[in-house]
Amino acid sequence: MNERPAIAQLGHITLSTPNIEKSLWFFRDVLGMEEVARDGNKAYLRSYQEHEHHSLVLVDSNVAELEHVSLRTARPEDVELYARQLHNSGVKVVEIPKGTKKGQGDAIRFFMPHGGHPIELFYDIEKPKAPDAIQSKILSQSSTRRGLGVRRIDHVNLHTAMEEVGSAEGWLINNLGFKRREAMQIPDGPLVASWTSVTPQVHDIALVANPHNQVGAFHHVAFNLENFSDSLTAADILRDLDVQIDLGPGKHGIGAAMFLYVRDPGSGHRIELYSGGYLIFAPDHEPTVWNPENFAQGLTWYGEPTPMDPTALFSQTTQSTKKLV
Ligand SMILES: [Fe+2]
Numbered sequence: 001m002n003e004r005p006a007i008a009q010l011g012h013i014t015l016s017t018p019n020i021e022k023s024l025w026f027f028r029d030v031l032g033m034e035e036v037a038r039d040g041n042k043a044y045l046r047s048y049q050e051h052e053h054h055s056l057v058l059v060d061s062n063v064a065e066l067e068h069v070s071l072r073t074a075r076p077e078d079v080e081l082y083a084r085q086l087h088n089s090g091v092k093v094v095e096i097p098k099g100t101k102k103g104q105g106d107a108i109r110f111f112m113p114h115g116g117h118p119i120e121l122f123y124d125i126e127k128p129k130a131p132d133a134i135q136s137k138i139l140s141q142s143s144t145r146r147g148l149g150v151r152r153i154d155h156v157n158l159h160t161a162m163e164e165v166g167s168a169e170g171w172l173i174n175n176l177g178f179k180r181r182e183a184m185q186i187p188d189g190p191l192v193a194s195w196t197s198v199t200p201q202v203h204d205i206a207l208v209a210n211p212h213n214q215v216g217a218f219h220h221v222a223f224n225l226e227n228f229s230d231s232l233t234a235a236d237i238l239r240d241l242d243v244q245i246d247l248g249p250g251k252h253g254i255g256a257a258m259f260l261y262v263r264d265p266g267s268g269h270r271i272e273l274y275s276g277g278y279l280i281f282a283p284d285h286e287p288t289v290w291n292p293e294n295f296a297q298g299l300t301w302y303g304e305p306t307p308m309d310p311t312a313l314f315s316q317t318t319q320s321t322k323k324l325v
Helices: 020-030 078-088 162-176 228-240 295-299
Strands: 007-017 034-039 042-046 056-060 065-073 094-096 107-111 118-122 152-160 179-185 191-197 205-209 217-224 245-251 257-263 270-276 288-290 318-320
Touching (some): 007 020, 020 034, 078 107, 078 118, 152 162, 162 179, 162 191, 162 205, 228 245
Parallel strands (some): 007 056, 152 205
Antiparallel strands (some): 007 065, 034 042, 179 191, 245 257, 257 270
16 A cells, blocks of 8 residues: 555635625625535535535634635545654644534644645545535536636635745645646745646645745635636626725736636635636646746736735735634
């Protein structure tokens, strides 16, 4: 048996919100996610192409924080194998028993030793059927397409201090098996950003230098739309609903995808509605590295330029929690 554990995918994200009803209005009623369960102070949501119990957990709180980024392992035994591997390398690991999150099995949580972000690893998750009223005749879908039609979680973008980006990327590559897909590098200087994945996507996790040099900062989570026209429709509808748009619609050079960055009005967390992009299948794919001469086209291929100054709305972040349980 292969004893090396592996990560299969980005599973879900847990965000606390000071106004859970407003957040539920945004994710469920506007973006079209299914509220699968409500349990105590938590609401569990998934998109119409997701069968797992949740890709988003909202926690009723007096703060808006990133509680954790949850990665699904490739096999059930990998959770315990990672617990041992992390413990042996000096990382403090907290074991989270089955049922702590509804529909989810045993998990472990830790802070990334570089970058400072809270990570959860799990494998077991229930796949409940949607209520009859929203069952789709497309058998591959968990429910009908509703609202703006987000179909799955896509990636997370984590900010940290400039001097931590390179070591955080190295930690993800060496410990969790991520691959560098694209990067922004100052020649003979620091790594500014890295787009990494364990899947054919250009990124499951992006690590970016924070203009305020803050570690453990959360920039956004992206949900995937089917195509560019869905992003344009989303912008049209969100404007009338007075949802704050930080940037876009536009197209990134990096990842070659369309972006639209908005804020959850209940929490202020930034959400990206993401469509298009390319996939990587070659085992010997070479990462694409951008330098200061072409950073601007990497960030925005067309559309509004991406502001880099620390005072821009787009530079604001929310913070990670300081506790794992
Ligand atoms: Fe993104």
